[in-house]
Amino acid sequence: EVQLLESGGGLVQPGGSLRLSCAASGFTFSNYAMTWVRQAPGKGLEWVSCITKSGDTTYYADSVQGRFTISRDNSKNTLYLQMNSLRAEDMALYYCAYSTRWNYFDYWGQGTLVTVSS
Amino acid sequence: EIVLTQSPATLSLSPGERATLSCRASQSVSSYFAWYQQKPGQAPRLLIYDASNRAAGVPARFSGSGSATDFTLTISSLEPEDFAVYYCQQRSNWPITFGQGTKLEIK
Numbered sequence: 631e632v633q634l635l636e637s638g639g640g641l642v643q644p645g646g647s648l649r650l651s652c653a654a655s656g657f658t659f660s661n662y663a664m665t666w667v668r669q670a671p672g673k674g675l676e677w678v679s680c681i682t683k684s685g686d687t688t689y690y691a692d693s694v695q696g697r698f699t700i701s702r703d704n705s706k707n708t709l710y711l712q713m714n715s716l717r718a719e720d721m722a723l724y725y726c727a728y729s730t731r732w733n734y735f736d737y738w739g740q741g742t743l744v745t746v747s748s
Numbered sequence: 749e750i751v752l753t754q755s756p757a758t759l760s761l762s763p764g765e766r767a768t769l770s771c772r773a774s775q776s777v778s779s780y781f782a783w784y785q786q787k788p789g790q791a792p793r794l795l796i797y798d799a800s801n802r803a804a805g806v807p808a809r810f811s812g813s814g815s816a817t818d819f820t821l822t823i824s825s826l827e828p829e830d831f832a833v834y835y836c837q838q839r840s841n842w843p844i845t846f847g848q849g850t851k852l853e854i855k
Contacts, residue, residue: 674846674848675846677844689842689843731797732839733844735784735837
């Protein structure tokens with residue numbers, strides 16, 4: 631059974647940093663690109679970032695470019711999102727997801743909540 | 749960035765009725781297009797990919813159509829569990845974008 635378990639969310643002040651993790655199991659992690667998608671409270675879905683299966687190529691939404699860094703450790707079956715210079719508008723539930731078909735997200739975690747507030 | 753505009757924002761129907769949800773792209777996305785369902789407190793679920801292909805386990809009452817800029821999700825006969833928020837998504841161009849959602853509510 632595929633499982634994606636996000637962690638690392640919490641309360642952080644504006645300008646602060648957090649590192650999210652997504653522990654994957656039930657599939658061959660190193661064979662798939664991985665993605666972060668977020669959802670602000672009561673709002674829609676926003677794609678954040680994607681990393682290829684080898685980790686050599688990354689993609690970012692303009693809203694997080696230069697502040698967030700996606701990475702992965704295939705030996706640990708874990709995806710990461712380093713978030714720096716956090717803003718109020720970054721407050722959201724952050725999902726990790728993966729695609730058996732490139733960039734269609736068939737498996738999702740349950741999300742980890744990031745709250746940005748002073 | 750490709751903007752996806754969903755309509756209507758809210759759709760009020762009764763079980764057994766037919767639902768038609770629309771999504772328009774600001775430029776052509778070919779058939780690189782998907783639909784998702786999200787229920788309260790749950791992660792999204794992929795329903796349709798490549799505009800018209802049902803994902804694994806999705807009931808046959810769900811169907812997708814369209815190409816280029818205009819897409820439709822049809823639910824042929826609504827079941828109680830179908831009342832949820834539906835999102836469209838394109839993967840044709842970076843950045844990947846989602847529509848703002850259509851809430852399908854019980855009338």
